[in-house]
Amino acid sequence: MVTLTAPENIATDVPAADGPATTTVDLDASTVRELNQGIHDAVDGQAWTVTNPGGKHSMAVGITADIKVTIEGHAGYYAAGMHQKGDVTITGNAGVGLAENIMSGRVHVKGDASQSAAATGHGGLVVIDGNAGARCGISMKGVDIVVGGNIGHMSAFMAQAGRLVVCGDAGDALGDSIYEARIYVKGTVASLGADCVEKPLQAEHLAELTELLAAAGRTDNPADFKRYGSARNLYHFHVDNSTSY
């Protein structure tokens, strides 16, 4: 059973008058298994707070209810993995594979995120206030990602769909073998990967960028960004492209 540390004696399935009831799980006293089973059994409207996370792996994974989870501290690998509904906030840093394969909902990291953030995400919004490591948005399939700082090399590798917004700089081989995802970078790009090119920033892009920045709670000027996407030269095997990789 989940150890309820505070506030006790609150019915977790009935929102309080001034907001949702909050269940607090202290991972010094409870296990990740107990945490995840609890949130898998949760119902819409609940709020959960995780204390003493200690960088544990696989916290708050597989959420299917419209709940709010706050992890007070650092998370290890795969925090909020395969997220489907509701909001997860991590007040510290997040390890490898943050919100991997997110389908919907929102995941917000107030610190930095390690490599493969939002990897293969199909939908939803992932906000990283700090920096993200290598392979941010690798193989993304519809997720929106907003990074306040820089991102590492090979980010948006084979990115299929969705939007990646970088308010800082991007590392080497950005968007290598990209399909139809859109990338917006405010700072510098160390290098572009195969078949990734700069594209014009038109009105529709400014509009969606404005919307994404606002959703992430940022005040950056959309006009300061550049847009990158696929040249679509490598969509079919052709001998003349063999040196492009």
Add this chain to the structure above:
Amino acid sequence: MTITSVPQQAPTQNIAELGLRESATFDRATIADIQRAAATGVYDIRGWGAKRKVPHFDDLLFLGASMSRYPLEGYREKCDTDVVLGDRHASRPLHLQTPVTIAGMSFGALSANAKEALGRGASEVGTSTTTGDGGMTPEERGQSKHLVYQYLPSRYGMNPDDLRKADAIEIVLGQGAKPGGGGMLLGQKITERVAGMRTLPVGIDQRSASRHPDWTGPDDLEIKIGELREITDWKTPIYVKIGASRPYYDTALAVKSGADVVVVDGMQGGTAATQQVFIENVGIPTLAAIPQAVQALQELGVHRKVQLIVSGGIRTGADVAKAMALGADAVAIGTAALIALGDNDPRYAAEYSALGSAAGFYDDFQDGRDPAGITTQDPELASRLDPVAAGRRLANYLRVLTMEAQTIARACGKSHLHNLEPEDLVALTIEASAMARVPLAGTSWIPGAG
């Protein structure tokens, strides 16, 4: 690959009369490969598995009962065939009635009717079928009593709802036809439905990643398996599938990472589309892979606790029995299952010929023009395959495989297929003896042992 290379100017019956000598190094298929490469500038891509001759189950024989071993009555005494897969950590392991399972093959590579037929046939005999790249279709989930959900590097169509619907999860690191290689699905087969499931533009040549996007190596894999267990509340068995290259180490590392089941796919294992040079030159034969995997399991004290599924060139009940005698808990079939559905059927001889191939040779699964309606997304071709009838053929074949294996097991005095053991086997060749680690027939010699 087509066989249009047979030279018309030198009919086979005249070769000897003309005194022509074919080069063993540059045989006609090799010459055709060079000519094709020179003409197109692109490597040959085809389906099927390795076609070269390698040491295989054919090179092993069972000893059968004798004075020191008592046989079971062939038609009267019980010889069980069931197998439990995934009871190491999962609370809902699979309990199959036959150890012959259906290997992962994608919707995309195969038509929806073919996937449905695989599910029907497998379910009829109480075994499992497996998804592939691109996700789970309602057709196969609906018709598969036991469905294994592949978790692949591409994560095309990866959906946590489907993950929770699965009866087991198979984390795919590699495939026997192409260890170290990613998948591909050429544009002819990327229809609107396939593209939609994979979030790709219609008609492009899809290339799948060869590495998982969010983990690298066994330490990461252990954490990844932990995540999958958490998401499925520790109910669902987790397999780890490896392409046979270094099966001793890979099996040990899969066990260390927490796998419930290890799947080892030898180089004869099929593919829907891969470079021919990859298929024929990377990986090791199934026969060589099994003893290495079993050794790893035994040394870790988990043989029969972490189950071993072997695939790659399983065709007969004898192959099933031999794989199990070498230590496998179950086997998986792919190419043979497609043949049972109707692949390479001689009744389509004229159409195979029109494609530059022939019944028995057709391997252009990447091309999407399969006359049998199996490896295609063309609606007209796909409609040729009746999923009910094809499923029935597969069920028949699975029953034959099982009965054949039972026949051999009873002859060896075994009341369960799992009681078959290496001591029941001998090898016909030195190579097979060394790989399978059973004595050369008529001797007590195992090359390399001791």
